[in-house]
Amino acid sequence: MYAFDIERPTSLTDAVTALGREEAQALGGGQTLIPALKQRLAAPSVLVSLAGIAEMKGICMNDAGLLCIGGGTTHGTVAKGAVAHYPGLADLAAHIGDPAVRNRGTIGGSLANNDPSACYPAAALASGVTIVTNTRSIAADDFFEGMFTTALEEGEIITEVKFPIPEASCYIKFEQPASRFALVGVFVAKFAEGVRVAVTGASNNGVFRWTAAETALSANFSVGALDGLSVPAQDMIADLHGTAAYRAHLVAVMAKRAVAAAK
Structure with missing residues (x-):
């Protein structure tokens, strides 16, 4: 100091x-x-x-x-x-x-x-x-x-x-065990006018909205709506805790878990 x-x-x-x-x-x-x-x-x-x-x-x-x-x-x-x-x-x-x-x-x-x-x-x-x-x-x-x-x-x-208060929501994060920060965290919020999905811990540009997931979930709020969707690995953080591809994979996994648990 x-x-x-x-x-x-x-x-x-x-x-x-x-x-x-x-x-x-x-x-x-x-x-x-x-x-x-x-x-x-x-x-x-x-x-x-x-x-x-x-x-x-x-x-x-x-x-x-x-x-x-x-x-x-x-x-x-x-x-x-x-x-x-x-x-x-x-x-x-x-x-x-x-x-x-x-x-x-x-x-x-x-x-x-x-x-x-x-x-x-x-x-x-x-x-x-x-x-x-x-x-x-x-x-x-x-x-x-x-x-x-x-x-x-x-x-x-x-x-x-x-x-604003959503109809249903959930935040799921994959923790870095030492710091308890999110290695990847996904917050899903379902509103009457549509679904918003935000991702933290993953991108070199900081927190971001996953618009492809928002579009899919606004049409069908179910885990299956996210099948086949992914985020580009080239935009993800790569460090000793995980590669860019690993973080990109976790985004989809955490999003599905958030949708499944939303209430």
């Missing part, structure tokens, strides 16, 4: 002001950023902790029937608080990392970081969420721009995520 200053604002306004300092960076639960600091992959001179901002925490249903989750809400809180409204999302949150990670990590921090193996990006993209920041609202389809890259601008903070 190295020396840095830390700010602990208690309001969103103060947080935005603090992030205006030179080389300042927001700190959510720290489950991704702190390891990055230890490895010298990031070196901000100021950390702005968002943990004390009460207005960014909590879960509720709004008048439009959307599940609204504050950006500072932990994975553990989502796992417990979303189960009655969006069980597929609650189950995803319940299987992120270990209890220590779930009690510190936040949904806003996960989405802002956009780790290519994180679970929440798949939930957000498959659900067609609206990501609300301190300055604007961003559709999920416009938010994720590639590995570790999003549409967020400098100093912009995710304050809330609004989830």
